[in-house]
Amino acid sequence: MQFTSDQRLDDGVRERAFILGEIPGILWTPESAPAPAPAPLILLGHPPLGLRKMYPRLVGRARDAAAEGFATATIELPGSGDRPRWPATEQARADLRRVMEAGEPVTDEIVDALVLPLVDKAVPEWQAALDALLSLPEIGGPVGYSGGVISIGVRLASVEPRVSAAVLFAGSLVPRAVVEEARRLTLPLHVLLQWDDEGNDRQAALDLFDAFGSKEKTLHANMGGHAGVPQFAGDAANQFFARHLK
């Protein structure tokens, strides 16, 4: 992991861009404490729209988390942002758009083709990022995962014992294999659902919540569309992490 920039944001949060192999990422650490102990880390998931486009929302989440004493980090997803195009997933996305515009049902095959390659490739990258981040003296355990593509969060939680709590953003385009992994999860989960999410089927999202094996799982449903998560819902997610990562 090589840092490529280093700056202080106005509220004292330190922001460093890095490259891990070919993968760009960003690390935010809280600077306010007088003699900072290693901070718990939250991995910030995001949809595959590119880090540059997602930056304003990500830095907002990073600032809120830093105010609670958490370090946060994120990496670019395969095929997004400045990373090389990935024809297979672009084809799957085009297929999805076509059936949705035609009002046809989204088949399991389309969901599998869209999501499974992304999950299979992204999760080992997040694990490699975790290795590198946890070797920094300013980062300690435990680790949380928050947001983004829910199937990536489920797979990461399922294969990575260092992730001890997760905030997931409810979605409905979840491959059957990932639903089975969801059934076997045991870590505490905090699931955000946007009640009128234009891109997700509400009943499927509720069914997935029901499927999670975790004994502690909480669903926070709020009004509004996909990007309309209210500020107080973000605060509640940070309180969930404060209960489980401190």
Place this chain on the structure above:
Amino acid sequence: MQFTSDQRLDDGVRERAFILGEIPGILWTPESAPAPAPAPLILLGHPPLGLRKMYPRLVGRARDAAAEGFATATIELPGSGDRPRWPATEQARADLRRVMEAGEPVTDEIVDALVLPLVDKAVPEWQAALDALLSLPEIGGPVGYSGGVISIGVRLASVEPRVSAAVLFAGSLVPRAVVEEARRLTLPLHVLLQWDDEGNDRQAALDLFDAFGSKEKTLHANMGGHAGVPQFAGDAANQFFARHLK
């Protein structure tokens, strides 16, 4: 309203029992502030099991609310606790038990007979309590309502403009007329749902949440049965009131 007892609990909360006409009630006020301003008030709803039986849970909620600067108050429901028996609702409860034990469907008629008389009688009593409580110098506005029989909360929110935010405990035995009132509500709502509530149908509870007319409504679903609301869910409800009543 006549006070019949007055004591300080160990954490500085003042607890006063009162009688309002024939109706027993309890008022808790925070005492910690050096020169207390009038406190916002939360009316504590509860199921019709009698105040004596509900006291441990009510005083827990009152202490948590007092720690946030809220006064709380509750009154006995018609037909419960030390108030005179009410044969009509006892008959309706027996009818409900019989069909549930027989595995028969709970008809709209049974729900109406069980809930509507209770709502019609209880809500004006809560309003009378509100009149009396708001006349005390230590109580100010605004007012919240929290928990208990959801149909009482919906009706009270619907007819009582002094109630400006409500925490409701999701239920499924809700008369059709009350669902219509729910559609017309506009105040901020925070709805608690126990995912495996043995006494409520989950889908009906989700449908009722969907029906609420309020633009700000949040559903917090947690694992466990009817009485298993986790402490952190209570904390989140107090934060909802802190956002809306302060």
